[in-house]
Amino acid sequence: xxxxxxxxxxxxxxxxxxxxxxxxxxxxxxxxxxxxxxxxxxxxxxxxxxxxxxxxxxxxxxxxxxxxxxxxxxxxxxxxxxxxxxxxxxxxxxxxxxxxxxxxxxxxxxxxxxxxxxxxxxxxxxxxxxxxxxxxxxxxxxxxxxxxxxxxxxxxxxxxxxxxxxxxxxxxxxxxxxxxxxxxxxxxxxxxxxxxxxxxxxxxxxxxxxxxxxx
Numbered sequence: 001x002x003x004x005x006x007x008x009x010x011x012x013x014x015x016x017x018x019x020x021x022x023x024x025x026x027x028x029x030x031x032x033x034x035x036x037x038x039x040x041x042x043x044x045x046x047x048x049x050x051x052x053x054x055x056x057x058x059x060x061x062x063x064x065x066x067x068x069x070x071x072x073x074x075x076x077x078x079x080x081x082x083x084x085x086x087x088x089x090x091x092x093x094x095x096x097x098x099x100x101x102x103x104x105x106x107x108x109x110x111x112x113x114x115x116x117x118x119x120x121x122x123x124x125x126x127x128x129x130x131x132x133x134x135x136x137x138x139x140x141x142x143x144x145x146x147x148x149x150x151x152x153x154x155x156x157x158x159x160x161x162x163x164x165x166x167x168x169x170x171x172x173x174x175x176x177x178x179x180x181x182x183x184x185x186x187x188x189x190x191x192x193x194x195x196x197x198x199x200x201x202x203x204x205x206x207x208x209x210x211x212x213x214x215x
Contacts, residue, residue, distance in 0.1 A: 002214055003044045005079055005128075006032050006206075007072060007112075008088040010193060011135070012049030017189035018196070029196050034203025039210065046079050054092045055108035061097060069108075072115050076128075080121035083214055086206060087112050088133035088180065090162065091192065094155030102158045106165035113173040129176065129213050133206065134166035135159070136181035139191035148191060178209050 006012055014030035016023050027033045036045040050066070058064035065071075068089050076082065089112065093105040100108075113130050122128040137159040138152060163179045170177035183205045184198035194202070 001042055001044055002083045003046065003079070003081060004084045004086060004210060005046045005048055005076070005082050006035070006086045006088070007068070007075065008049045008086075009053040009092055010049065010051040011091070012047065012088060013051055014049065014199070015051060015193045017187040017193050025196060025199065029199060031194075031199040031203040031206065034200050035206050035210075038204055038207035048075055052092055053089060054098070055089045055105065056111055057093060057098050057108075059092075066092070069111060069115065072112055073119060076116065076119045076121040081123045082121050082128040083123065084129040084131060084210060085116050086131045086133060086210070087116075088135060090166075091135045091138065091159070094138065094152055094158055096151065096153045096155070102161035102165045105158070106162065106169045109166065110169040110173055113169070113175050117173070130173070131178060131206065131209055131213060132166060132170045132173075132175045133178045133180050134162050136184050136186050137162065139186050139188065141188075141191055145190045152192070176209060176213050178205060180205070
């Protein structure tokens with residue numbers, strides 16, 4: 001049985017853009033659930049999504065524990081052995097308070113790949129394969145949440161540069177790359193999260209990438 005860890009933020013956790021209990025999509029609606037159904041019973045898909053998680057930034061406003069680099073290694077160790085790790089982070093790094101550019105955000109995602117590479121959490125204490133998923137661009141408007149416009153000031157322009165920068169980093173670390181923006185779009189509801197239809201598309205796209213990666 002192949003084991004895959006999906007490490008991400010609220011779009012992996014399943015933050016809903018329409019009414020749901022606890023503002024969360026159900027297990028079969030989230031892209032990780034779609035992924036699990038698509039891959040079948042010979043795969044184990046482990047969800048590890050956290051609202052507000054960044055690549056490497058301790059968030060002094062929302063919580064210093066949102067630094068994705070501090071929890072990744074314990075997470076890898078607790079779920080070993082892992083055949084692959086899917087990393088989709090960077091949208092929260094667009095928050096104006098972090099003051100970093102698209103290239104720096106992509107480089108920070110590279111630091112997470114490096115942690116996976118040295119983790120010895122793959123079969124036989126090897127390194128798991130990495131699928132780096134570039135988040136889709138956020139939307140310039142903020143829907144019904146104008147506070148997002150201030151929090152993510154300048155983020156739209158940066159997010160448009162993600163695809164090229166994340167591809168560069170994936171090449172540098174010899175990781176498999178998936179540009180989510182070529183498959184899905186952010187929701188007009190808040191400009192940041194994903195509608196159910198996009199979760200479905202993303203789950204299928206990740207499944208195709210993983211099948212090719214671990215063939």
